[in-house]
Amino acid sequence: MNQMLASLALLGSITSLTMASTTWIVDPGSKLPTIQQAIDLASNGDTVLVMPGTYTSGGAQVVELLGKQITLVSNDGPELTIIDGEAARRCVVCISGESRETIIDGFTLTAGDTNAGGGGLYCLQSSPTVMNCIIKNNTAGDYGGGV
Numbered sequence: 146m147n148q149m150l151a152s153l154a155l156l157g158s159i160t161s162l163t164m165a166s167t168t169w170i171v172d173p174g175s176k177l178p179t180i181q182q183a184i185d186l187a188s189n190g191d192t193v194l195v196m197p198g199t200y201t202s203g204g205a206q207v208v209e210l211l212g213k214q215i216t217l218v219s220n221d222g223p224e225l226t227i228i229d230g231e232a233a234r235r236c237v238v239c240i241s242g243e244s245r246e247t248i249i250d251g252f253t254l255t256a257g258d259t260n261a262g263g264g265g266l267y268c269l270q271s272s273p274t275v276m277n278c279i280i281k282n283n284t285a286g287d288y289g290g291g292v
Contacts (some may be wrong), residue, residue: 172196180208180217180228189214195252197225210249210273212241219251223279231259235264236283237284238287239271246275257283257290265291 170191171182179184180200182195193215201207207228219226228236236257237249247267257264258261264283266275280291 147250166190166192168192168194170194170196171200173198173200182186183241184208184211184213184215184217187213187215189246190268192216192218195219195226197221199227199229201229201231204234206230206234206238209238210241210243210247212243212247212271214244214246216248216250217252218248222251223253223277224233227253227255230264230283232256232258232284233268235259237266239273240262240265240269241271243268243273244269245272245274247271249273249275249278251277253279253281254291255279255282258285260286262287262289263292268292 168193169177170175171183180193180195181202187193195238197220207230213270230236236254239247254265262285264285265280282289
């Protein structure tokens, strides 16, 4: 009986250790000034908390979620937290099988542009949960300027 209780206690300890998650804080003046840096570091179950500001990139997109089941959330809502494609790139890309456990919450996605589809938010074989977002002023050459 004591062995069974010890085994259950050990299992409970291991479970609580593996369920721990991290909150990565993105702030323009901090060690994590870009959303993508935080996503690169995050693991499934983590939260990327984004402080107010306008976030851009020099790459093909501002943010790629890399198939991770994370919560990407703004601290102060879409009016103050903007992902800006600068009319040169997509804003957010989900192309690695992101599921409903991948959450995008509280951003304005604007000025995304692409020759293909999905200037603001591009999803290919992915279905993230998108909530409390403003998607405006995005363009695409083929289809779906916004999404």
